[in-house]
Amino acid sequence: MGRVTPQPVVDLRRQPVDDVLDRVEQGLGTRLERSTMVRKRRSVGVRTERDTWVRVERRAAGRIDGQGWNGTEAAAALTGVAMPQWLAGLAWRAPDGSAVWRADETTLLPDAPVKPAGGTLTAAPTLPDSWWRTLNSSLDALARAATTRVATPDTVTITQEGVTSLITDAFGAAVDTTVERWHPAHADLNWANVTGPTCCLFDWEDWGAAPRGLDAASLWAASLAVPELAGRVRYERRADLGSRDGRLMMLFACAKIAGPYADVADPKLEPARTAARQLIAELR
Missing domain, CATH: 3.90.1200 (Aminoglycoside 3'-phosphotransferase; Chain: A, domain 2)
Known part of the structure; x- marks a missing residue:
């Protein structure tokens, strides 16, 4: 039997995503302010010209299960929870079938995250x-x-x-x-x-x-x-x-x-x- 080649680890902090963002702009009908981009290992967030926020995530095809992959959209049904308002979504499969991409547009956050992405919180934040x-x-x-x-x-x-x-x-x-x-x-x-x-x-x-x-x-x-x-x-x-x-x-x-x-x-x-x-x- 031949050896199975492991799938490469994809890290969106390093991988070029311009083509992905181009598709998001076309699908959601807005321009992304790419200078505001926040990169994480499996997601990218960016502000739009209409003062909303778009989060784009890549997930391996094997991680998509029977309940679907629309958590942000599904959370819009929740009440009494302090969260951004969901506005629109877009999803597509990568041409080689290895992954699925999803973009969700929401209202902007009211403040910055308590801790920026990455690392460990080592000092107490000031929270009222x-x-x-x-x-x-x-x-x-x-x-x-x-x-x-x-x-x-x-x-x-x-x-x-x-x-x-x-x-x-x-x-x-x-x-x-x-x-x-x-x-x-x-x-x-x-x-x-x-x-x-x-x-x-x-x-x-x-x-x-x-x-x-x-x-x-x-x-x-x-x-x-x-x-x-x-x-x-x-x-x-x-x-x-x-x-x-x-x-x-x-x-x-x-x-x-x-x-x-x-x-x-x-x-x-x-x-x-x-x-x-x-x-x-x-x-x-």
Whole structure:
């Protein structure tokens, strides 16, 4: 048998995207202000001439599952959540069939992201009490919503088996990892996907049903290099994170940081290991 050639890793921070942006301009009928472009590994964001924002994402064809790939559009049905208004969408398959591209146009964010893309938050942001009230009311409203979507954090559909596998790989069969309650979650909640000082949650591609506490645990884990901020997240979302499912999601988040592929240079690593030991003791 011949050897299977692995697919190259595509990083939109480095790959030319002019032809993609040309297609978006034609499809949405607007000019993109390319000097405003923000590049991430699998997405590009850019302001338009009509004072809106377009986010363009590339996803491998194998990552497109039966629920479709229209998270930002589907999130427009949510109520009570601080988020940009969805205006239009455009999707197409790459000529070689290897990937699917999607562009979503939304209203502009009210403020800048709390943390620019990339790296770890290492200093506490200045967030007013109103910011925390909006975060809480948004996550509570999201949890009450109804959806047939299943969350896809890191583009992978979340399942009970996946939760168990990640925790077990990192910490062994130390606790019962059975999730009891599932409800809608943003599924990619971190400081790069929320604005401040006005709170607004954005990048809704991966939202859907997930274990209770996933969002709160994700934001808490992203704060571990700043103990006072991690403590504030844990306090504000104590109803979720104080539940057994919430603690499991905190352990799940720790496993992503302190698992087999841990980065020794990550300032969140030791706090995650310390928190994991405490969580395991509480969950036994």
